[in-house]
Amino acid sequence: MKKGMIKLSAAYPKEEGSYFDIDYYCNTHTPMVVRLLGDFLKHSAVEKGLSAFERESESPFMAMGHLYFVSVDEMHKAFEPYLEEIMGDIQNYTNVQPYFQISEVMI
Amino acid sequence: MKKGMIKLSAAYPKEEGSYFDIDYYCNTHTPMVVRLLGDFLKHSAVEKGLSAFERESESPFMAMGHLYFVSVDEMHKAFEPYLEEIMGDIQNYTNVQPYFQISEVMI
Numbered sequence: 240m241k242k243g244m245i246k247l248s249a250a251y252p253k254e255e256g257s258y259f260d261i262d263y264y265c266n267t268h269t270p271m272v273v274r275l276l277g278d279f280l281k282h283s284a285v286e287k288g289l290s291a292f293e294r295e296s297e298s299p300f301m302a303m304g305h306l307y308f309v310s311v312d313e314m315h316k317a318f319e320p321y322l323e324e325i326m327g328d329i330q331n332y333t334n335v336q337p338y339f340q341i342s343e344v345m346i
Numbered sequence: 347m348k349k350g351m352i353k354l355s356a357a358y359p360k361e362e363g364s365y366f367d368i369d370y371y372c373n374t375h376t377p378m379v380v381r382l383l384g385d386f387l388k389h390s391a392v393e394k395g396l397s398a399f400e401r402e403s404e405s406p407f408m409a410m411g412h413l414y415f416v417s418v419d420e421m422h423k424a425f426e427p428y429l430e431e432i433m434g435d436i437q438n439y440t441n442v443q444p445y446f447q448i449s450e451v452m453i
Contacts, residue, residue: 240391245396246393247399248410250357250406261452265452265453269453283453284347284451284453285451285452285453286353286449286450286451286452287449287450287452288447288448288449289352289418289448289449289450290447290448291445291446291447291448292354292446292448294418294422298447298448298449299357299445299446299447300445300447300449302449303355303447303449311396311401315401338398338406338407339398339399339406340395340397340398340405340406340407340410341395341396341397341398341399341405342393342394342395342396342405342407342409342410343393343394343396344391344392344393345368345372345392345393345394346372346376346390346391346392
């Protein structure tokens with residue numbers, strides 16, 4: 240992504256008894272978010288956790304989702320009308336609370 | 347990134363008394379890593395944490411770095427000769443231990 244873009248990441252931590260439905264996340268949740276955020280959204284990405292650095296180790300996060308915007312203002316404008324709908328869908332694919340992080344793309 | 351690629355992320359958590367030298371990370375550490383990993387490395391990205399979802403909130407991570415490879419095997423092959431050199435440089439830009447996560451690109 241281009242330097243200066245804004246990236247919203249959701250990182251879903253692996254905890255005891257936690258689950259994450261990656262199929263629902265990729266095939267239902269993310270397409271819904273992409274549709275609702277419309278032209279404000281410049282790019283999206285999803286990753287499934289495999290491990291920590293060492294082979295066979297436990298990955299700290301079950302999955303991560305990333306949404307890219309031109310600015311923090313545009314991000315909030317995009318989410319405002321749909322925040323409840325998007326956040327309300329989280330319970331359909333996981334039982335953990337994600338870390339949300341807004342970052343600025345440096346490289 | 348293309349579906350199926352392998353992404354190594356380092357997420358540097360914000361903790362009490364923690365610091366992160368984003369200039370060193372962008373201008374010294376990442377270029378060194380890119381040079382050492384050579385052709386195994388397909389793409390790299392760096393982000394600076396701004397906030398959590400809400401404005402003025404604290405971002406869970408001070409920064410994140412991402413390296414993309416074709417496979418987990420190639421990732422380990424790339425790091426093997428330089429692991430000590432790369433990990434040893436962490437103390438030059440932060441006082442926290444990052445979460446390392448290997449992920450598979452889904453979207």
